[in-house]
Amino acid sequence: MSETTPLAIESLKHAPKTSGVEEMILRRWSPRAFTDRAVSAEDLKKLFEAARWAASSYNEQPWRFLIGRKGDATYNKIFDALVEFNQSWAKSAPVLILSVGEKTFAKNGNPNHHALHDTGAATANLALQATALGLHTHSMAGFDNEKIRKSLAIPADYEIGAVTALGHFGSVDTLPDPMKAMETAPRERKPLKEFVFSEWEQPAQF
């Protein structure tokens, strides 16, 4: 059992240490097991303060977040829109957040092609701030967009972003069997040469 204690898993999920790369970035990962401990109001404020200072095209700040806390109507509406696979683990998360991005610029109504790009940036800030506070996030694309738009009354001018589960990392033993192995598998990423180019598909030389 020792390899599946929360501490052992946290250590396993830590990206390889790279001198000079921020701990907060290397330690962030997306668990599926959460404890039932609530997230404090103070911590929630810090997370959205972090999101707030993200960069955006023309400083439009197109992101909006709808936050559901376990037991409230918004939580239930977000949860009900998740695909079954995500419901099976996300039910342990004390907070579910839906992000959306405004598709046009407030000042002139022109289309903002970076609405989701910038919403993703704000969500990355939020995730890193969560890590710094000892919290974890797990963002999902697996939910019914139209159902969530309807139940949460999202206007047509907003593009649906992601649902993010938020809470404290819990015990793998609470997860359905197929997910236990996923929760303890090493993290994987493409090597730099596959996504940093000098010319298209020519690895940049460092």
Added chain:
Amino acid sequence: MSETTPLAIESLKHAPKTSGVEEMILRRWSPRAFTDRAVSAEDLKKLFEAARWAASSYNEQPWRFLIGRKGDATYNKIFDALVEFNQSWAKSAPVLILSVGEKTFAKNGNPNHHALHDTGAATANLALQATALGLHTHSMAGFDNEKIRKSLAIPADYEIGAVTALGHFGSVDTLPDPMKAMETAPRERKPLKEFVFSEWEQPAQF
């Protein structure tokens, strides 16, 4: 002149200190004045390592980055696609990076609606890591998408993201006049109640 020294401006651009919110997040901002000091290969590697560990839908890692260093062909191609306003300041940046996101999942060819969302997340990681290293980034949407797609041979299956200028913060005096004031203006963001809701447009209570 004392209010326009790089140090004074950095201090002005620091988001209001909020206890428990990460310095790296509050200190990140997007300047227009860069020195001509090059960015070391070691630092570039750290920035992309930070981008690498961002979260993405199904861990697809849809982001690709094309990096131009002043004097090389890729730099010139990115620069040539910028709108004139951005050219007038970005010419001082030693590095220009184009991000793109793959629109379909590699494993099954299904559309990835979060390609730019996740590319934005990776770019946020990169920007924060830059801040941690004493560097600065300034991402832009103001460029000719079709021109850059053609000159850099970006395949149709990739969506164009942003161009990010990268370097060391320089002297405001090098900027064209209209931009000097922008560079020394206080930073502005919406208050939380305008983008964190419990129900649509109902501010969340913390």
